[in-house]
Amino acid sequence: MEGKYCIITYGCQMNESDSERLAGQLEELGYHSVAEPDGADVIIINTCAIRETAEQKVYGKIGELKHLKQEKPDVLIGITGCMAQKNKKALFERAPHLDFVLGPYNIHHLKELVRAGSKRSAHVLKTEMRGANIEDFTDLKAARKSDVFAWVPIMQGCNKFCSYCIVPYVRGREWSRPLRSIVREVEELAAAGYKEITLLGQNVNAYGLDFGDGTNFADVLRAVEEVPGILRMRYMTSHPRDMTREMIDTIAACSKVVTQMHLPVQHGSDAVLQGMNRGYTIAHYRNLADYIRKQIPAVVLTTDLIVGFPGETEEMHRETLALLQDIRYDMAYTFIFSPRSGTPAARMTDKVSAEDASRRLQELMQVQNAISLERNRDMVGQVHEVIVEGPTKNKPENWFGRTSGNKMIIFPYADGMRIGDVLGVRADAAQTWLLRGTPVEEKRS
Numbered sequence: 001m002e003g004k005y006c007i008i009t010y011g012c013q014m015n016e017s018d019s020e021r022l023a024g025q026l027e028e029l030g031y032h033s034v035a036e037p038d039g040a041d042v043i044i045i046n047t048c049a050i051r052e053t054a055e056q057k058v059y060g061k062i063g064e065l066k067h068l069k070q071e072k073p074d075v076l077i078g079i080t081g082c083m084a085q086k087n088k089k090a091l092f093e094r095a096p097h098l099d100f101v102l103g104p105y106n107i108h109h110l111k112e113l114v115r116a117g118s119k120r121s122a123h124v125l126k127t128e129m130r131g132a133n134i135e136d137f138t139d140l141k142a143a144r145k146s147d148v149f150a151w152v153p154i155m156q157g158c159n160k161f162c163s164y165c166i167v168p169y170v171r172g173r174e175w176s177r178p179l180r181s182i183v184r185e186v187e188e189l190a191a192a193g194y195k196e197i198t199l200l201g202q203n204v205n206a207y208g209l210d211f212g213d214g215t216n217f218a219d220v221l222r223a224v225e226e227v228p229g230i231l232r233m234r235y236m237t238s239h240p241r242d243m244t245r246e247m248i249d250t251i252a253a254c255s256k257v258v259t260q261m262h263l264p265v266q267h268g269s270d271a272v273l274q275g276m277n278r279g280y281t282i283a284h285y286r287n288l289a290d291y292i293r294k295q296i297p298a299v300v301l302t303t304d305l306i307v308g309f310p311g312e313t314e315e316m317h318r319e320t321l322a323l324l325q326d327i328r329y330d331m332a333y334t335f336i337f338s339p340r341s342g343t344p345a346a347r348m349t350d351k352v353s354a355e356d357a358s359r360r361l362q363e364l365m366q367v368q369n370a371i372s373l374e375r376n377r378d379m380v381g382q383v384h385e386v387i388v389e390g391p392t393k394n395k396p397e398n399w400f401g402r403t404s405g406n407k408m409i410i411f412p413y414a415d416g417m418r419i420g421d422v423l424g425v426r427a428d429a430a431q432t433w434l435l436r437g438t439p440v441e442e443k444r445s
């Protein structure tokens, strides 16, 4: 078969990884990728359902594709990702020009669909939540965007049911990929010269719980640590409820595991954490953070925060501000609560006004940005190992890379510099979100 495909990806790293596995199937069929849907024979929108706005954006994009189907009836247009799982056949009712809807656990059916062509595939819906085995889709060949950095999904789904989150309803229960399958993929990546892998899961710390045999996330870290050739191992996303001392000790002991640890706290008040059904207290979280800092002194701790959650008072908000001052994160991703239909929090009544929510967000960012800048200033004058990622968007004469702590450092391009090079870069200046520096050491390539 010959043809062109275009995959439009919204949302998280898991969707990025799924899109690479969709692309891999099409390339095995002889298709090649194009950046724009015009002229493509297969068009896939890999969707995100994390917020109401995300869905509206996708419906807008689906609408734009209608004329392509009218002009070229044989073009195949499909929806995958979390909106596919959430909305199922309603997508066909809203957009009859779609050919197929595949849920996250059914992306491995793409090849047979494409082989069958548009006639056979009119309105094919595949959203079964539990197929034969997870390897059906995790072990698909991936057409990766990078040949230095790679996503490696280790599990799917989440059992936590945070009251504001749609993920458990669209990604199902925690479902771990067999360790041998993960190690096999990492070995293939190492043999292909990949330097950095990111272990992916909605909650990686819950890895193996569904096996019921004591296997856990630390086993994945230890197994990947043994694979020669991989330089760095990142992992996301962690959950304070399932992060154990054994995992922290293993992270400390493994030389390839990065110093960045993203540990979403979401809020500084126990009352709000209860409303969110996060399943831990701030005392528990503080103990965890203290142990992490003791075991991994160079840790770069980052987090997620939500303001304006129903029932949040001024006093509770100040508890979050106090937590930031104490924990001193290197970076925090901050969001205003947005009700997600289908989640318990969307039915909560005690709403925070938009005015209060945005003022509180400003206060959070002000406190956190000052801390982020101080922490970056502490790095000035030191040499940091970075893996070169390429030219910056605005100034191609400036290239950038990231430290083990996932800090971006911008430095001037030098002749012979290549993406994937590992350099020692001395940090010369700090900003809130990045550093500027000078390459001083050719580490290894």
Ligand code: SF4
Residues within 6 Å of the ligand: 158, 159, 160, 161, 162, 165, 166, 167, 168, 202, 203, 239
């Ligand atoms: S841990 Fe909570 S926020 Fe994260 S994916 Fe699971 S339910 Fe959603």
